[in-house]
Amino acid sequence: MSESARRKKPIRAATLADVGRAAGVSAMAASAVLNNARTSSRISPETRDKILRAAEELRYRPNAAARALAARRMRTIGLATVFYRGAPNFYLLDVLDGILEATARLGQNATIFALRDWEEDTERLHDFCDGRIDGMLLIAPRIPAARVERLPPHLPFVFIHGSATAPGIVNIESDDLVGAEEIVMHLVGLGHRRILHVTGDPGLDESEHRIAGYRRALARAGIEFDPELVVASGFGAEAGRAAIGRWLEGWGRRPLPDAFFCASDAIAISCMEVLAGAGVRVPDDVSVVGFDDTTAARTCVPQLTTVRQPLRRIGARAVEALVESIDQRDAPQAKAVDERIVFPTQVVLRASTGPRPAAAVFAPQR
Amino acid sequence: MSESARRKKPIRAATLADVGRAAGVSAMAASAVLNNARTSSRISPETRDKILRAAEELRYRPNAAARALAARRMRTIGLATVFYRGAPNFYLLDVLDGILEATARLGQNATIFALRDWEEDTERLHDFCDGRIDGMLLIAPRIPAARVERLPPHLPFVFIHGSATAPGIVNIESDDLVGAEEIVMHLVGLGHRRILHVTGDPGLDESEHRIAGYRRALARAGIEFDPELVVASGFGAEAGRAAIGRWLEGWGRRPLPDAFFCASDAIAISCMEVLAGAGVRVPDDVSVVGFDDTTAARTCVPQLTTVRQPLRRIGARAVEALVESIDQRDAPQAKAVDERIVFPTQVVLRASTGPRPAAAVFAPQR
């Protein structure tokens, strides 16, 4: 292609009418052939070939907007999330990878809506439901139940790790309770008794389920629950660093807990950093575990023992559930998609856990 | 909203005709008012209010597909890249953040096309240029010049760090040559003379420019260029690890170079890992520098001295250039967008560089 050809602006894309004209048939005949519809069987093989060749020749691509308008279907799903918060979000990267794999596999496109804040931007979600997408996936939404009820009713929604859900909305989650229980049992198995839990954001189901799993493990091990060993934090690295820093200060010169069960890998890594800064060795002095098994759990030092969530599979499953819901609009009598999909978790052993030391450990004077 | 309301599928979104009907005017009058067109001045304030209220009441959103079909404009740009390659791609995360900020600011949407491979998927790009987007952004494309020429001519393209470009296509890049030159001069300033360069993917402009900057710095410092000190690699962490591992093996028991200039942060971090594995201390024994200043440069140990590229600004600028090009389609006499936009780089000093040690350093026996 010559330079001038590329520069010339108003090169019109070929339309169905162009293809029909070139093949000497109606636009509709061209449509039938190019859509491989059952109706195309009625067109003679020669005509068929002529149409196919004309389309090839003209590099014909059906116009997506026109197609969407006529078919009431865009073949595009929306992805809404709070994309970036200063720190790299490994969780999101993994989930996104699963989502993009599945959208490609199912012949869908994904449009990203980057929200600044769940509180402020919930209303903006309505603006996106204007025909440009057939359904919407919310990644880790933090929307109060009352607002979830008021999401646009004419589109299907799927939540990944949603904080609150509503009838008709599919929520994909992990088995947080069992995951928490198992990793705490692992700590117990190493001889640890005084296990501190650093929580996720208060009030979220995920946080509460992990707390519940922690308590259930303690109960199973016959260890009395000590409220002083629960430190309220948030899932992010910053929240974790602040919470553990404050806690350590308040803890003073008492013997340290045997182990730290952190509600996320990000918290756990912050925890190891704070402990290292205080001269406490992991896992020799104390053990530390996280939750999620993001890439960071493998790149930190020491590598983190944690609870694996199948993030890619979760992302992919969310897309499948959403597309299923979209398809159902056209087939109203179809069976409903499950409203809760729970993935199993799995404890992953790495280097941040070890047996309980023989003697009590104190934080060295700084 | 009741449960049954949410479950009931075929709730139709309100159309312009619905709004007009509710307000007792034509759909066209409603359109004029709701688009804030100059034409809306001709409509009486009472009618105007009635229309606005009806739209509000019906939660009217103009249908994106219909609007796009009529206006020949989707207000959506495409983002094509090879999204995921096993390792978390910090570069992409930063660029994407800038892109999403700018798209939101300019009232655009971004649709992601996740390619598996630049070689195989170039043809698929054509399929996306079917009216669903107004223009396309390619992030770090690796497309041979011959194929670039054959990209769909009816849409504007913008490349970020493109390997090859073509007339009419905007390419956004960093000043690789000067960045490389400056960081090598920094090493020289620390007393280093034997500086090894681990390159990016052979043949790419970015790799070649960084090599050229390296050589220019050596020339300025009066250091003779030694081909044995150039190690061919690729930009990724895996390629870097393999290249440096092989090099170290081949190097044998000779004194190590004073410093390693790696063509990317990913390579530099792999380099530090390989050196650590061989018992070589950074920066006490040798200095290591990277290129990019991704988040990883701040989270690795020791923190990496590197060349900062303004990745967020690059992403944002790419969107601005693309939207500008799109706007120009409608105003053919407008001035052309620059075909090359080059961002300045900046050396960032951290902990992976230090003065040249007094005595020659050998890799300890493993």
Added chain:
DNA sequence: CTGAAAGCGCTTACAG
């Protein structure tokens, strides 16, 4: 300045 009509490029439902 205003209104009714044409048209964007498809698909679908419906007469022949």
Added chain:
DNA sequence: CTGAAAGCGCTTACAG
């Protein structure tokens, strides 16, 4: 089984 027409929901250009 086939074809011509209607319509998806908007915007724009063009008569009054």
